[in-house]
Amino acid sequence: MYRVKWSQKDLLGENKEWFPWPDRIACILDILHHVPRSMFSEHQMSVVGWSHQVMGLPAPSRRSMKRVEKLLQKLCGIQTLRYKGALGNVYYTNDICAMIAEEFANPLVRKHLSDLPEERNTGLSEARHFSRWRHEISVDLATPMARSSGQDFYVLEPAMVMDCGSSSYRMPSRWFEKGGNVYADTWGMTMMDGQGWIVEEHDTKPIELKQFMVSFPYLRESWEQRGIADPTVILGSRQERDGRVSQWTRTDSKIGNRWREKAQGKRVYAFPVWLYCDDTSGNKSKKWNKHNSFLFTPAGLPHDQAHLEYHVHFICTSNVAPPLEMLDGISEQINKGQSEGIWAWDCEADEAALLIPSVLAVLGDNPMQSELACHIGLHGKYFCRCCFVKGKDADDMEDLDDITEELLVGAPSAAPEYPSIDSGASESASERSGSDTGGRGSKSKKKKKRKQREETAQEMLARVRRFLKVREARDPIETQRDLRNVFTAATTIGQKTHSKALKREKGIKDMYQEHFTEKVFDFMKKLSGGVPERQAKVDELVKTLPKDEMLASPVWRIQDDLDPHRDTPVEILHVVLLGFVKYFWRDAMARLSDEQKATVIACLISVRTSGLEIPPIAARTLVKYAGSLVGRDFRVVAQVAPFVLHGLVPAACYKAWVALSTLIPLIWQPVINDLVQYLADLRAGINTFLLATTEWTPRWFNKPKFHIILHLPDHIERLGPAILFATESFESYNSPIRSLSINSNRQAPSRDIAVGFAASG
Structure with missing residues (x-):
């Protein structure tokens, strides 16, 4: 038995064969210690070292290996950054910009990444095929340049193009792909008596890259010889043909696109990501130890790569800092990358490149998305984060005939008349399908419930009608204005109740801002004297708080036109599988007698699963533990339930x-060949499902998810197939997060977990 000792030269990489490790042994042990999703504890690594010694194999001590790991992490690893949030909590995040740079330098990832949106009529399967990436991402954050004949053509810079056999001057505004070729949306340019140029933004035309002849730097040097106006003099822009000319503010026309100067002749690429946030327990036991975590995956991956575990990356977690406080540090890193760019090695072009990060959408379950969208939550009167649909206390009383008529629009078959409500059946269904709980951060103490007045049939019908329609969309500018009004009221003596009423009436709640308003409320309780004296003291306290936008949620500071109301898409795992399928299956099992359950078990066992690409069904588990199943179980249930429940449940059920089982395959479509037809079919399928549910019992519509599903077609139209923003791959990260939490010393879990993921790459 002997120990391996490394000299300083070994640690500095003198052994070229195994660089950056000192030798083969260090390489193997380091990889073993940091296998992603299979974290070895220090104790387990000590056992590995002991086994090497017993077998007479060379084995370095853990102390030596820690020296190697520390040096490697400093040399070529991801750095873990410490933050002290505005709410007073310390948390640690891994360097997002460094992770993005490593993704671009990884040949296993780079070959799959796309940076340009693509226009196509069929085979739509990636985020870049849809309107959010194609039209909505800020021009400054989309890929700003394309290279042709040794010239770099940047957006928002004049260029000479060959159009219909003659040269003209146009300004590219956005690059995209079509039919395997690169095109640019361009704006016309009008020369004003040789004095300068007017950009005609109303005159849009796609032009192929190969038609671009002369780029801005060459025009800047040769404009006099060409007999044109100075391309650095842009007098203004016009939005309409005969409209007024407004000042040009998109760039400094003397310099051109800011990315040209930053890139120094290198290529520049956009790098949008899917940002995900959720909570998980840091304990192995059932005792809840809440850790809020942020993860991301590149949005430029094709659909068959998007959800591989290899592409999911950990950013941060904390058991004390709330999500919005951690988002502050994340947004700071993203904004820095958007301002300065991220230098990376392009392993395909074998050269350095500059990357521009952005957030395509924010993913998570419904309560988390509500919190990130500054929404009051699913328990509020305005329970939808996307629109202003009202809950139970609205006053409208409308006729049910309108409901059926609206639902039938686009439905594949006519629906029967709405049946009378069986009070007994409705009551039992209501008990099993109570409203979802509210957003995070709500107090856990149970308040004594007041006895509520029983809802009349007319009131229920009016509520269902409201429930089954998409209402006025929420606007991020209005939300920010309303949040400012809430804070203004909260910091005014005697307006505390009014500030809370504003939140209820608008359906908004900024958990980040709440920290400061609660601080003000606590301060107010200690004040005495007249209103002017107390208000003066409150005003002094407000001056010590963060200013203006720093007082509001960091989600508003992510600089890429992110709309937290529209860009928090419907998450099909929690809405469909852990929503509708779970509700219906639990209800069905509660209805059945023991004899009927035995029949269901026999039917489940007899199902041939080869065509479903799943293992044999655990029939007894699905029936006996219907209330404790997980997503993968409900995937099975959704496919077989209509076959095994036939004749065992009421006809309406x-x-x-x-x-529902007809709708689910539509939702899980990985490729869309005709977007218009698909969206029409999807909306019809949703309407048919909701109509069938209404005919069964409208009391299911205590569940907000039955309304939230109505927004799915709009999200698919903007972001792509629903499976692109499904969260199963992110949810699978709960296990390694829990493993690192268990193996930490519990003194600083945010740091220990972040360091563990940084070391595992």
């Missing part, structure tokens, strides 16, 4: 099951 069975019809709802058939409608």
